[in-house]
Amino acid sequence: MRKLFIFALAGFLAQLVDGSLGMGFGASSSSILLTFGVAPAIVSATVHFSEIATTAASGTSHWKFENVHYPTMLKLAIPGAISAFLGAAVLTSINANAIKPLIALFLLSMGVYILYQFIFKHMNDEHYYSGHFGRIRMVSQGAIAGFLDAIGGG
Template sequence: MRSLILLGLVGFAAQLVDGSLGMAYGVTSTTLLLAIGTNPAAASATVHLAEIGTTLASGISHWRFNNIDWKVVAKIGVPGAVGAFAGATVLSGLSTETAAPVMSLILLTLGVYVLARFTVFGLPKGNLGKPLRKRFLAPLGLVGGFVDATGGGGWGPVGTPAILASGRLEPRKVIGSIDASEFLVAVAASVGFFVGIGSENIDFAWVAVLLLGGVVAAPLAAWLVRHVPPRVLGSAVGGVIVLTNVRTLLRSDWIDASGGVQTIAYITIAVIWAAAVAYSVREYRRDREHETVEAVEAELRRRSGEEEPAGAPN
């Protein structure tokens, strides 16, 4: 019973983070399942089965808050489903230990870029509103779906930073679109796991508890991403990406850092991340105050023009 309660809380927390930042449900949940001895294929299958419900609930919630670009969902979701099915069917005989550090290095680079760009410059507006091309989204979906199925998570960490870095879609719609398209990925991966390993290694009680926690958190997460300022949200997402992928790299065979080195690295990143978010909050408030002053001045000029005497010279 205690394990089920813990899984429910993990499902709630993971979906709260995933729904508001566009990543981490699969990574968080799979990590816990692996820690208690579940084999990788069964752990990933369990999480993806739960994600069928959580991503559906999350997608509906984001849709209600107008956080979704359906064109992006179609362009990235279908290739993502293909990649997820392929990844699920080969997971039993595939080791991602070598590929994980390479992917983490790429994601870390994107994470540093996103963190710096949103913290220093705020929401990128130069490309905002420009369409995201299928030639960009389709390969991204294929890679993200494959990594998600083989690693038990990765759809958000691959898709969210790449689309954020393009600067063509505001953060809340990036997150909403990634969460909505993940439903297709979860369904395809689950079908692939049933084909590859069957259902005998899957604990459906765990699936139900993870699902319940995620469904409860989904509406709250969708509301949260709708109301958090884009600049602050971008800094928060960037910090998650950096911290997650530095952790993977430090624990990989490439580096194999000691516990002390890892602790120092995590503390350093956490301090920088907190400072970045605090700076973004301060700059956001300053920008809002500036916009308010400009709006008041414009209104005063408008009223002054309306009150000008009819016979006054031009």
């Protein structure tokens, strides 16, 4: 019963952050669950399972409004999915106590980045990039993001 309460509290608090900032559910809920001593592999699985519905709705919305650039999506999604699988494999095969400090550092940096985006970039709505990303840069970003997302939990 205690674990159920912890999971519900983590989801509630993370959704408060996500609802007010528009991002940060994974980083917030992962941080809360790790603070309460939940194993990193369980944290990652729980957070990703809870994001299935919202991610599917978001993807469907982008697809419906023709807001998907398929070449870019494939350059990010394919290496991201492969490295996410590798990240999950690493997470389940490594000692939880050994990786917790790395996950905490990663989540702290994500929290600082989210706050930075909200405080400084939110003031000016012209924060989009219209330049060109090379194939190597996109593939490497997708791979790094997939791996870190699997390890960090969201």
